[in-house]
Amino acid sequence: MAASISNILIAFPKTGSNSNHLKSQKPKKLTTKCTTTHQINTIPPLIKSENTKQTSKLTQLPIEKAWRKIHGEDDWVGLLDPMDPIIRSELIRYGEISQACYDAFDFDPYSKYCGSCKHHHEDFFPSLDLPHVKYNVTRYLYATANINVPDFFKKSRWPDKYWSEHANWMGYIAVANDQETKRIGRRDIVIAWRGTVTNVEWVANLQNYLKPVYNDIPCPDNDVRVEAGFLDMYTDRQRKDGYCKYSAREQVLGEMRRLLEKYSDEEVSITVTGHSLGSAMATLSAFDIAQTGLNVREDGTKVHVSVFSFSGPRVGNIKFKLRLESTLGVKVLRVHNKHDLVPKSPGFLVNEKSPPWLLKIAEDIDIPWCYTHVGVDLELDHKISPFLRPDANAACAHNLEAHLHILDGYQGKNREYEATTYRDIALVNKGCDFVKDEHSVPPKWRQELNRNMVKAEDGRWILAQRPQVSDSHHENIDSYLMQLGFILPNKI
Template sequence: MAAISLSSTVLPFPKLNLSAHKAHPFGSSNPSKLTLSISTVAPRVLHSKATDSFTSIIAELEKERAQNQNERKTDSNSTTHENERRLSDTWRELHGQDDWVGLLDPMDSLLRSELIRYGEMAQACYDAFDFDPFSKYCGSCRFTRRDFFESLGIAHHGYHVSRYIYATSNINLPNFFKKSRWPKVWSKNANWIGYVAVSDDETTARLGRRDISIAWRGTVTRLEWIVDLMDFLKPVSSNRIPCPDPTVKVESGFLDLYTDKDEACRFCQYSAREQILTEMKRLVEKYSDEELSITITGHSLGSALAILSAYDITETGLNVTSDGRGVPVSVLSFAGPRVGNVRFKERLESLGIKVLRVVNVHDVVPKSPGLFFNEHVAPMVMKLAEGLPWSYTHVGVQLELDHKKSPFLKPANDPVGAHNLEAHLHLLDGYHGKGHRFVLASGRDPALVNKACDFLKDHYLVPPYWRQDENKGMVRSKDGRWIQPERPKLDDDHHPEDIHHHLKQLGLASDH
């Protein structure tokens, strides 16, 4: 086993305290105190020759502490200053009011915590999704709306799910949709693809507004869905989104996923678009006398859906309250592809939508589609190519991360690891700005990176793909047989009774 070089693994160790003990290979989760355990140094001790090597470890840590003393004082002063700021006072700035100018380099600590929080809400779409083809519930959410956040261990975020979102699997994205191998299943043609959540009263007071959040599911490990994309642009208005400019175009696969439906299926008899618009209308009306925000998040393909739904909500005017107040709409996305052409970008910006895209520079997904004609091409060339069906451009502001800066991650260009959402959240936790050292700010456990990939360095002894249900979800019945347990009926989690009423008011009910 290779020795761990603690000098290259930059951890926030202000002072040495050998008396404290915490059996965790990543050290302290508290940047203000060092916790050093035998398990922390065991890999290195295996290659030592007794006390002299252990003494050298202590000397190395002391040297690291001395070298970073001034840096820590600066970080401490900055942290104290940031703690004095409150989300309730700065939320508009953190959600893009000024396009995040001055907040990304150096990295604003409140913005970092907000990005991680919404990233965890996007990650919840993966953690709650049933990927198992041997389950008759494959393609569904494993939890009811009422138990969603608590079941995933993130109830502390202070949101409740108001609605689940479903899409029809009868479109050309086979690597996105999952289907059970069993004949008796919860649905033959639907997949759960996200949810709408609303901040509770306590969180609303802390945030300074009632936050309506939409989280979209994307892809976890397989990247073949990029090939599934038809990779040509078509007008947004061709799928009944009320855009006044026919030259505003988006990728056809994203648009179909967002707008298609299967009227024979009770879960996707309404399109994802219709589900989102009616829920936004209901919630904005319900909380019309409060300060509101609409924050949309997603990873990978979910990032594209986040941008498209933000555009649709604003273009349709659902972010305007009955008394004429505009509700800010922001997208905080991760590892997302390009969505539309230059005209789409211009139209989205003119509507006041704010988009912050978090990407890993080694990830291939944000580089597609539009490999040849994109925002990096000379403006004159793009002007000539803007009418082509494969001329794309990114929208919003980009925050670039680099997994090779993290001492925890394998430096190799692993396409699955580079695209992984938990890896992005880990990189956010250690990012302080361009040229700054990688130092974990919140102590978020790096072991989470390996939940669904193999990206942590081997000497941290965290097994790859470790997240799974106990006994793969099988339980023992009273008669001693191992069976798949029944889940609560999904009836409560499909379309609400008033959806047709809201569709009529939106002028979208003609097909029902």
């Protein structure tokens, strides 16, 4: 592969030249402009403004070397400060893949489909106006309601019209298509987890109890522990419900086994992403994939596993961090807004920022609420953006679209905001009220037409019918799980 990394990146949707939003942003003059609606073929040199000249350190590397650095082979050393333009673009790309979980989810309690995905997996990205995401969704992920993570699962106000009594749609698994695989230099398998779009109180209502993983995820170190609610959500199943007949863990591992066998003769990467609680699920599932050895091929080589986490809580204790990073080699890049409350929990009192002596005492006496973050930290500050209200509420500070907006102009620590890809500022207010009034973007503007009410032939208004997504799992999921040593629900 002699191709340059300059051909592997996607640019993101640009507001049209007549847009008031674009005019109101008044970015510094750029000499490189996007001329198409959804994508350009090359990024570097991405930015050449009056005060900065940025080119990526990765542009001269062949694809097979560059993508590994993008995914943390060297822990992103020298790529975050100043911000490498290719890393920025890739973070926004995976952020959009994560944001798709929110845009596709039915949050409306007055919908009988509340808690489900609004789109069929075969046209998932085009339905969300993301034609530049060249991935094919291979399966949806579901989890069963869990009392340890309150206020997260959504249910219809009309219990007699439940699409599922126990399940909620949690995300999806997708694979880069042939065109994208050729462009990025490997077959990328993405696992995207849904999080919490506005409610930040859920993290304060956690049990705040660290639970050993070995009973649910085979691990030789009995001291590796994670937050009990996250682990239960990942491993619980409801046998009477077709959607969550298999646990989220079984759904992930079964599908990953199938895909890794299917692409056994190709270069493959596993990328897991999520926002908020979805970030916790992403970290936990990446740990599971590596701990189970799913990423180890017959010849002993390992498929690279990485996590792009957005605004996530702490997941486990120091032993979890050490095993994830050092023993298993999973690479994690955590992106968060310094004003967001969720990444500060759980473990508000004792965490990775505590003095070493306190952490040692906490570990020795086995304090059940001593948490630590994992991976490499990329801290953002929404107050550097001239387009966002600095006094916005906690939900705004937690918003994923806001994170992507900040990333678009983030140049590095103690550097001014400078827009780079003309990412539409209106996207920030899709689900919150964060953009300054002078930019004329209404808050929470994204909504379903007429709340999904349609006029029937008799003139009456009724809720529109939606083709229900099948609850069927892959026909060979049992055999894949049996290869991994699972006791299957229908065999118990």
